Amino acid sequence: MIEDPTIYVMNRITSVLEELRVQVERFNLYEQKSNITVLPNTLKEADGIILAVNLEWLGIGGYMHEFLDSCWLYANKDKIRSTYMMPVVVATTYGERDAENMLVKAWELMGGLSAEGIRVFVENQAEFETSMPYRAIIEKKSEAFYRIINQKGRILPSSNYVVKESIHVSQPLDLTPQESEQLSKYVSDDARVQKQKKDIEELAVLFKGMLGSEGGEERYEFEKNFRENFKPQGKDFHAIYSVYFTDVEKTLIIEISGESLRCYYGEKKENEVDMAAKTTREVMNRIVNGRTTFQGAFMSGELTCKGDFRTLRTFDNFFTFNILS
Numbered sequence: 001m002i003e004d005p006t007i008y009v010m011n012r013i014t015s016v017l018e019e020l021r022v023q024v025e026r027f028n029l030y031e032q033k034s035n036i037t038v039l040p041n042t043l044k045e046a047d048g049i050i051l052a053v054n055l056e057w058l059g060i061g062g063y064m065h066e067f068l069d070s071c072w073l074y075a076n077k078d079k080i081r082s083t084y085m086m087p088v089v090v091a092t093t094y095g096e097r098d099a100e101n102m103l104v105k106a107w108e109l110m111g112g113l114s115a116e117g118i119r120v121f122v123e124n125q126a127e128f129e130t131s132m133p134y135r136a137i138i139e140k141k142s143e144a145f146y147r148i149i150n151q152k153g154r155i156l157p158s159s160n161y162v163v164k165e166s167i168h169v170s171q172p173l174d175l176t177p178q179e180s181e182q183l184s185k186y187v188s189d190d191a192r193v194q195k196q197k198k199d200i201e202e203l204a205v206l207f208k209g210m211l212g213s214e215g216g217e218e219r220y221e222f223e224k225n226f227r228e229n230f231k232p233q234g235k236d237f238h239a240i241y242s243v244y245f246t247d248v249e250k251t252l253i254i255e256i257s258g259e260s261l262r263c264y265y266g267e268k269k270e271n272e273v274d275m276a277a278k279t280t281r282e283v284m285n286r287i288v289n290g291r292t293t294f295q296g297a298f299m300s301g302e303l304t305c306k307g308d309f310r311t312l313r314t315f316d317n318f319f320t321f322n323i324l325s
Helices: 005-019 036-043 062-074 077-081 096-109 125-130 132-150 159-167 177-188 190-213 223-228 281-288 294-299 309-318
Strands: 048-055 084-091 118-121 238-245 250-257 260-265 275-279 304-307
Touching: 005 048, 005 084, 005 118, 005 125, 005 132, 036 062, 048 096, 048 132, 062 096, 084 096, 084 132, 096 118, 118 132, 223 260, 238 281, 238 309, 275 294, 275 309, 281 294, 294 309, 304 309
Parallel strands: 048 084, 084 118, 238 275
Antiparallel strands: 238 250, 250 260, 275 304
């Protein structure tokens, strides 16, 4: 941006191409950062593309990475195969050759055609921008890019094309151009993406619950055990227990009100229960089979509790499970 010699180079290239009656459309990625994923759609009518980066530290910038990723994911590969690309790398530090190679390699791996580009190290910006010999080189490179597109010049074979054909792993999406454009717009919409993630999580929980209920007995697991082994201790006792099974992410609610019992799977807030326990289905299986007690599982650390511990101690009084062989 400010004091960026890349702007000078791009302005010279644009000036030359417009003199040759070429329509030039420029996209500054730092201004399009929220819409980078839809930019591959701009290639539809283009005969050539210039990828310009300024190198200030190490490698090309993140916005250019994101644009190339979007081309790989969403661009029309058939269109890219007939599109010439000219790399422009202006460096104020070391690494301009590596950056140019990266742009060329990325474009060729997508099947595109790469032309000779501009690669320059700028130590003194004022000297670079006022140098007539440098200006002449940039203009000649621009004219050469115009000629190779206009004449549909042949490109010497590159191993990148062979590698692309032999190990290409990107599976093409069977989408119409309209669907592809809509998908790109949706991906660039952060609010929509976050909402979709939330919807997916909710659906996952819903279907997990549905799958868990298909086994008939699994849906009511442990409920029957507690109902059949309930031993009321008086009309004045009231308590709500919750037991969360960490391995299946389900919560068993046990409500005791005098001589009545409600036992079901659901959700209760922590302040709505007298005692909240966490354990696994395996431990609960041992409890309902009489191999250990609720208090014993707590003392061994296999079960954790929060709440009124006097209520915890009374739990084994209400449920007496017989040892099953």
